[in-house]
Amino acid sequence: MSTTSEDVIHAAVTEFGGLPSSMTAAAFLGVALYLCIELNVRLLTRTTSRSLYFWSCLLCSWGLIVHGIAILLLNFHIWEAYSSIVVVELAWLTYVVAQSLVLYSRLNLVLRNTQIGRYVLYMIVVDSVIFGLTTRHPNFTARLHHANVTWDKVQVSAFFVQETLINILYIYETAKYLKNMELLGNCRQTTRTNLRNLIAVNVLIIILDCSVMGLCFSGYFDLQGFYKVAVYAVKLRTEFMILNQLRKALTGASTGGSGLVVQRDAGISLPKRNNVVEVVE
Incomplete structure (x- = not known):
């Protein structure tokens, strides 16, 4: 009896967890694709500089798109070659590392202490090498499925700790920034609002990362791949939005709202504008 393509798809849906799980995965993937494509349009048509932030956002969005499509083809047995797992792992490494570079850039x-910034960069590089490059081998996925799942949890935990530390650093430094009247400039209310929004966004990101951790350790290994793509897309798009607002506020604050640079106190340096995407409104 011949097997039709409909039979193959039905078997794949059943193996994935049934129609509800498949539809949930499709919804997560749809959200991620929409946000990434929309962000690409904004980046490629409305930016006037090519900074580290620009390339990190671009690579992260491309990695999310490729990873989402690749795990869709792999989980539903449309692309089962070893090369599919290689693409899945490389795309995952791309968007996870790029996301950390977005936070760093x-x-x-x-942050007014450049030494701490260098330590953050060292942490990203070390974690990327230890937990990013040492990933599962495509030739042993069937024999070492349990080991692969365990190592996936270790990787998710490692990058969760890394990104959470950076988010906490943002919250701490932003809270200090709010207490400095000179850095707030003349447009204090607008600057305070944007800085508080930055704190709220970082709290939201930590909550989203906690949800990824919860799903990872709950045993839904296949579904968590699609959920991670959606969460990272939401994080990336939210950070892109808040950066534009923050850049406007801090640029105005650093010039005192009049185009003239405010005199700096000893030991305090105002935010720099290099590494920031200049967006044409």
């Missing part, structure tokens, strides 16, 4: 907006 905008850190200079609120």
